[in-house]
Amino acid sequence: MLVLGIETSCDDTACAVVDENGVVYAEAIANQFEWHRPYGGVVPEIASRRHLEHLPVMIEHVLGQADVNLDAIDAIAVTQGPGLLGSLLVGIQAASGLGWAAGIPVYPVHHVRAHLLAPFLSLRGSDSPVTPLFPYTGLCASGGHSGIYRVQGPQDVFRLGETRDDAAGEAFDKIAKLIGLSYPGGPAVEKAAVGGDPGSIEFPRAFRDRNSLEFSFSGLKTAVVQHVRKHGVPEGQGMKDLCASFQQAVIEPLAQKAVNAAKKEGIPTLAVTGGVASNNALRQLLGELCSETGIKLMAPVTRWCTDNGAMVALEAALGISTNTKKPEIPHAVSTWPLPVPQQSD
Numbered sequence: 001m002l003v004l005g006i007e008t009s010c011d012d013t014a015c016a017v018v019d020e021n022g023v024v025y026a027e028a029i030a031n032q033f034e035w036h037r038p039y040g041g042v043v044p045e046i047a048s049r050r051h052l053e054h055l056p057v058m059i060e061h062v063l064g065q066a067d068v069n070l071d072a073i074d075a076i077a078v079t080q081g082p083g084l085l086g087s088l089l090v091g092i093q094a095a096s097g098l099g100w101a102a103g104i105p106v107y108p109v110h111h112v113r114a115h116l117l118a119p120f121l122s123l124r125g126s127d128s129p130v131t132p133l134f135p136y137t138g139l140c141a142s143g144g145h146s147g148i149y150r151v152q153g154p155q156d157v158f159r160l161g162e163t164r165d166d167a168a169g170e171a172f173d174k175i176a177k178l179i180g181l182s183y184p185g186g187p188a189v190e191k192a193a194v195g196g197d198p199g200s201i202e203f204p205r206a207f208r209d210r211n212s213l214e215f216s217f218s219g220l221k222t223a224v225v226q227h228v229r230k231h232g233v234p235e236g237q238g239m240k241d242l243c244a245s246f247q248q249a250v251i252e253p254l255a256q257k258a259v260n261a262a263k264k265e266g267i268p269t270l271a272v273t274g275g276v277a278s279n280n281a282l283r284q285l286l287g288e289l290c291s292e293t294g295i296k297l298m299a300p301v302t303r304w305c306t307d308n309g310a311m312v313a314l315e316a317a318l319g320i321s322t323n324t325k326k327p328e329i330p331h332a333v334s335t336w337p338l339p340v341p342q343q344s345d
Helices: 033-039 044-066 085-102 111-115 168-178 185-192 218-231 237-265 280-293 309-321
Strands: 002-007 013-019 023-030 075-081 106-110 136-141 146-151 157-162 269-273 296-298
Touching (some): 013 044, 075 085, 075 111, 185 237, 280 296
Antiparallel strands (some): 013 023
């Protein structure tokens, strides 16, 4: 079974051809950094227009790279939400039109559920397929999402805790803009933090309670703003220390709460996904904590941490192969909270 995945939830236009084993036959991603960099964040109208420009060419490109024609595609998967409405609509209309014209069923996909399956992707010809290990605990941290989930299956994902305000990636973007670093903020702050002392500035961590699996980054953001107003934007070693301290204040609760969730759920497997999962300091800290507690850590390769079409195709493919997903007419959903686990009596 071959699935064409289409992802346009925010500012990355992405397509991929993937089979039910998670083997990626071809993929393409077009980012929009140069368009949004002057504004320090994503401008929805610009994002939608760039998707319109890129998507038709990219679909044709990935089919050619996979060496298949449209007749060989068994299903089309498209991100239905959550995300920016205008961006989502571009992908949904493309998938719906293509499916109708070619007689191919279209399957709407939940963006976060797709992220949580990214560790099971592999490239055709270079890696062995990675068998999904259900159940597992998942941390998804990106520009729009920061939450911890229990993943029972490709369609059975339950929310254990998430941010009450900013997502982790959003906090990185805002602080990067504040101190004059480039967009996107995550990679810029990580690069600037090299050689810095993460303990040099004591920034706050919300919800230190070990039983809480929720996050909050707005207070941290305010603390950094106040620090910069008082001391100014530093240079040299001062900039390194500021970035390292801020980065540590973001990744520490992410890692600690994710590991706490895995222990609390009694599931000794943890997956870290989303754009922030490409942060090396986060991966190192998670590796140390998981090693100490006997938890197996899974993480996708960097190319599949950010938004991509391969994870969207895999979410649908696994659901189709297990008879838990049915074709539907997709409609854009800007907010789409995953369910919380049912409490046993």
